[in-house]
Amino acid sequence: MSNPFKPDDKAVLLDSKKRRYLLDLATDGEFHSHAGFVRHNDIIGQPEGCVVRSTKNGEYTVLRPTLEDFVVAMPRGAQVIYPKDLAPICMFADIGPGDRVFESGIGSGALSMTMLRYGAHITGYEIREDFANRAKANVRGFLGEEAMGRYDVHIASSYDGIDPEHGPFDRVVLDLPEPWQVVPHAEHVLRPGGILVAYTPSITQAAQTREATKGKWIDARTVEVLHRGWHIDGQAVRPDHRMVAHTGFLTVARFLGKNR
Structure with a gap:
């Protein structure tokens, strides 16, 4: 056995x-x-x-x-990013082993544990201590104590800045109401060629984020991921009556360097 x-x-x-x-x-x-x-x-x-x-x-x-099972059912304080967006975020941000990631708005830790599973080292800013504690408990509960050595969470607002002592970073990943406020701070800690990904519920938030990434950024794009299942039972094949449509927009941009 x-x-x-x-x-x-x-x-x-x-x-x-x-x-x-x-x-x-x-x-x-x-x-x-x-x-x-x-x-x-x-x-x-x-x-x-x-x-x-x-x-x-x-x-x-x-x-x-699976990680998908846990994210959907785990204890939460804040609304989580669902699996249909977690995987594209990690792909667009090109998260890999050893990458140093700045994450802000960690909520219940769904995105954190996904990036940690990819092998990243995460510095997280979260303004609510109860959310930060919940995220750390979820990460520890699913990934174990080893992951906590790569997960450094601070009670802080990224709107006020990012401590240079915490950087430099290869990636910046944001789940915040106003990510465009963080873009200028990200320019001081993100390496040239680094990637920023922002998750926003509304297209107007995405548009403001895109506006903030003009000048020192390149290859900006905004994507919406739709998830539709299919009913398959023998020869009876059709789309499911329900689908997971809009959850949020993913805005991606690459940093050219603060001297551009």
Whole structure:
């Protein structure tokens, strides 16, 4: 039996309708739902992919959560960036192992843990201490203690500036109401050729960010990512009735250097 579940492991239960339930396994713990309850002890010691039954004979398949599972179900204080945008942000920002990233507006930590998973070193500014603590707890809970050595969170506002002692940075990633206010500060800590990505809910915010990236920036663009699933059941093939359409706009630009 390879890598059986242990106490304190995270697990995802999938029911017959493919609904997902995130658990932190504990000795003598219980998961309760409309279908009765499942004892954690029935999962602990079992391999991934095992099937357990509730007290009302509900059937659940037990898996280890993916990052997508965790981001959607994790505890949160602020609204998270959803998986459909997390992956494009990391691609547009070209996040890779060892990259030094300045992140502002860390919220519940969804973007942080995604970039840390890519191997980045993150300096984060967050104005709310409760959000910062929640983000650190989520990162530690999913990625483990090792990731915390690459995650340096400060209670600070990037609107007021970015401490040069925290830089220089290869990337700047912003999830803020007014990212254009941070662009001039980013120019003092971002290396030439570095990339800025800003996530904004409205197109007017994106437009103001684009305006701020004129002069010392190049290759600016704004993208919206739409996510549509498909129903496939034998020969019955059609788009799902529901889709994840607008969540936000991603604005990307590359820095030419502050002497330009």
